[in-house]
Amino acid sequence: MFFASDNAGPAHPQVIQALADVNSGYAVGYGAEPGMDRVRNRLRDVFEAPKAEVFLVATGTTANSLALATLTQPWETIFCSPTAHIHEDECNAPEFYTGGAKLTIVGTDDKMAAASLRASIEGEETRGVHGPQRGPVSITQVTERGQIYTLDELSELTATAHEYGLKSHLDGARFANALVALDCTPAEMTWKLGIDAVSFGGTKNGCLGVEAVLFFDPGHAWEFELRRKRGGHLFSKHRYLSAQMGAYLTDDLWLDSARRANAACTRLATGLRSLPGVSFDLEPQANIIFLQMPRAAHQRLRAGGAEYYVLAGNPDSGAPDEMLPARLVCDWSISDAQIDQFIALARG
Structure with a gap:
């Protein structure tokens, strides 16, 4: 992930x-x-x-x-x-x-x-x-x-x-x-x-x-x-x-790879959008997502092996419901299974 x-x-x-x-x-x-x-x-x-x-x-x-x-x-x-x-x-x-x-x-x-x-x-x-x-x-x-x-x-x-x-x-x-x-x-x-x-x-x-x-x-x-x-x-x-x-x-191949990456981002955004407490800073348009998630979700994701950037705040300590910003990027190789696993971990 x-x-x-x-x-x-x-x-x-x-x-x-x-x-x-x-x-x-x-x-x-x-x-x-x-x-x-x-x-x-x-x-x-x-x-x-x-x-x-x-x-x-x-x-x-x-x-x-x-x-x-x-x-x-x-x-x-x-x-x-x-x-x-x-x-x-x-x-x-x-x-x-x-x-x-x-x-x-x-x-x-x-x-x-x-x-x-x-x-x-x-x-x-x-x-x-x-x-x-x-x-x-x-x-x-x-x-x-x-x-x-x-x-x-x-x-x-x-x-x-x-x-x-x-x-x-x-x-x-x-x-x-x-x-x-x-x-x-x-x-x-x-x-x-x-x-x-x-x-x-x-x-x-x-x-x-x-x-x-x-x-x-x-x-x-x-x-x-x-x-x-x-x-x-x-x-x-x-x-x-x-x-x-x-x-x-x-x-x-260059177009096929980009379509895969963009489609993966759409799948990821759709799944995350359904989760309580998750909000998007900007509407995703290509293969990058900027969002806010509760610290508890970040902790579950990090414990589950997810790699991504938390842009501010300490995900390891603090109030579990405090919102922390993150950036997620999808490349051509990300699988549906990885996306679904990420969403499941974020949901808790």
């Missing part, structure tokens, strides 16, 4: 098999292997973007940081939400790889609103040479609070950014989870709305460790290649990245 993170789940057997298959003989390195050509062409088809440039890296931090570095000058600022990966979870890597560009936090929620973005943009470039200049907007989809931007909301954000001549980046660590929840196409969630670059996640959704970066303007390709190499993130045995991504894309 592991609900702590979708990073913690196993890689999909088809991904592992693809690694085994590629692990024989010899292949040219650094992304020049035939498998990368297939991945590039497949992602161009998936995104309906025949001129898109596609690159693979091993981590989401690398994908976000190098993509943003390619879109940002060191004297600019990147606009993002308070809970964005690039702000909370990447140890200042975007600032490092951009050579010092800062982050400007937009609003107070996990989702940026166009009005708040406009106000933040207007607040910069007010001090001439003495202050940061306006840079790209980075949008996290799914957000770290488990919320999904609608297509209209994304369109409003990118339109606001482009009004000021700014680029838009989509942090898609959980890209597939958002896509299946919205029931749209990758093109409809990205370049058709004005997104310029995408970090296309694989690791949280069944891969061992691979993320894709897509630029819909191929003019950014050479700079990204140089930054990836200079930053130490160009794999020599690159075939092990392209093998993972190739398997991930084959027969829409």
Whole structure:
């Protein structure tokens, strides 16, 4: 019963098999292997973007940081939400790889609103040479609070950014989870709305460790290649990245895995919703739940072997009916039996 993170789940057997298959003989390195050509062409088809440039890296931090570095000058600022990966979870890597560009936090929620973005943009470039200049907007989809931007909301954000001549980046660590929840196409969630670059996640959704970066303007390709190499993130045995991504894309495994994770979250939420004393902080939209449960329920779950994050308070001591917040995340591999066991323990 592991609900702590979708990073913690196993890689999909088809991904592992693809690694085994590629692990024989010899292949040219650094992304020049035939498998990368297939991945590039497949992602161009998936995104309906025949001129898109596609690159693979091993981590989401690398994908976000190098993509943003390619879109940002060191004297600019990147606009993002308070809970964005690039702000909370990447140890200042975007600032490092951009050579010092800062982050400007937009609003107070996990989702940026166009009005708040406009106000933040207007607040910069007010001090001439003495202050940061306006840079790209980075949008996290799914957000770290488990919320999904609608297509209209994304369109409003990118339109606001482009009004000021700014680029838009989509942090898609959980890209597939958002896509299946919205029931749209990758093109409809990205370049058709004005997104310029995408970090296309694989690791949280069944891969061992691979993320894709897509630029819909191929003019950014050479700079990204140089930054990836200079930053130490160009794999020599690159075939092990392209093998993972190739398997991930084959027969829409990436969509099937996301549907499984989202469906597991729905089953879990439905069961928990029926329990006395349980309340949801936000309506679950993808594969993440934020809720409040009595301390007694947390104690039963922890004693029963459930793994998840209690976000505040000590679950081991205190009043049994005191409400404590928690985060639950479902990955593609969570079984119905594990979910039902979790719910039974919470019920007591």
